Amino acid sequence: MSRDEISKFLSYVLRHEPQAIGLQLDSEGWTDIDALIAGAARSGRSLDIETIKEVVTSSDKKRFSLSTDDRLIRAAQGHSSAQVRLQHTQKQPPECLYHGTASRFLESIEVQGLIAGTRHHVHLSQEVPTALQVGQRYGSPVILEVDALRMHAQGFEFFQADNGVWLTQAVPAEFLKRA
Numbered sequence: 001m002s003r004d005e006i007s008k009f010l011s012y013v014l015r016h017e018p019q020a021i022g023l024q025l026d027s028e029g030w031t032d033i034d035a036l037i038a039g040a041a042r043s044g045r046s047l048d049i050e051t052i053k054e055v056v057t058s059s060d061k062k063r064f065s066l067s068t069d070d071r072l073i074r075a076a077q078g079h080s081s082a083q084v085r086l087q088h089t090q091k092q093p094p095e096c097l098y099h100g101t102a103s104r105f106l107e108s109i110e111v112q113g114l115i116a117g118t119r120h121h122v123h124l125s126q127e128v129p130t131a132l133q134v135g136q137r138y139g140s141p142v143i144l145e146v147d148a149l150r151m152h153a154q155g156f157e158f159f160q161a162d163n164g165v166w167l168t169q170a171v172p173a174e175f176l177k178r179a
């Protein structure tokens with residue numbers, strides 16, 4: 001497998017379908033790297049700890065974290081698996097955060113606001129270029145500015161994942177405007 005294929009495989013089992021290779025994640029998303037390697041082998045994929053560490057450290061978006069003793073691995077965010085409920089620490093957000101989306105979603109977003117969909121949270125970025133990259137994945141990108149500090153002042157909770165991505169449950173339309 002190429003680095004990219006390994007990264008996609010890790011995202012798949014550590015965020016979405018651990019059971020596909022008979023893996024258990026704890027509620028914080030951690031699993032034993034040896035169990036991951038064994039599960040991958042059962043599904044015909046040959047992985048070793050050095051390659052996994054390389055993929056983790058070279059990930060452009062720091063998608064994965066290793067425990068300090070290098071025995072455990074988890075995805076930093078983006079989970080949909082019911083096995084996982086990351087207890088991200090609440091944090092006061094900066095005044096505004098950004099969300100990149102596709103122009104075809106705007107009409108629905110104006111009505112519903114931003115919703116998490118299959119993920120556990122809505123994902124927000126601190127910088128416009130990152131939001132632009134995220135938005136480009138689904139078509140012609142649009143950047144929305146989120147009035148994050150005002151939301152926080154009104155009791156909405158914000159969290160920051162290990163990799164710096166900001167997370168919140170949902171963003172009502174009144175806190176959104178085109179950047």
Ligand code: HQG
Pocket residue numbers: 061063078100101102105108109112113114115116117118119122123133134135138165
């Ligand atoms: C849109 C990637 C219609 C939302 C990225 C997005 C990110 C609505 C899509 C991370 C809506 C969901 C997350 C509404 C939200 N009506 N569309 N009411 N509310 N949407 O992929 O934020 O490579 O689940 O705008 O880089 O695009 O996985 O979320 O377009 O950091 O590490 O529904 O995933 O990182 O799409 O991306 P996603 P996202 P990784």
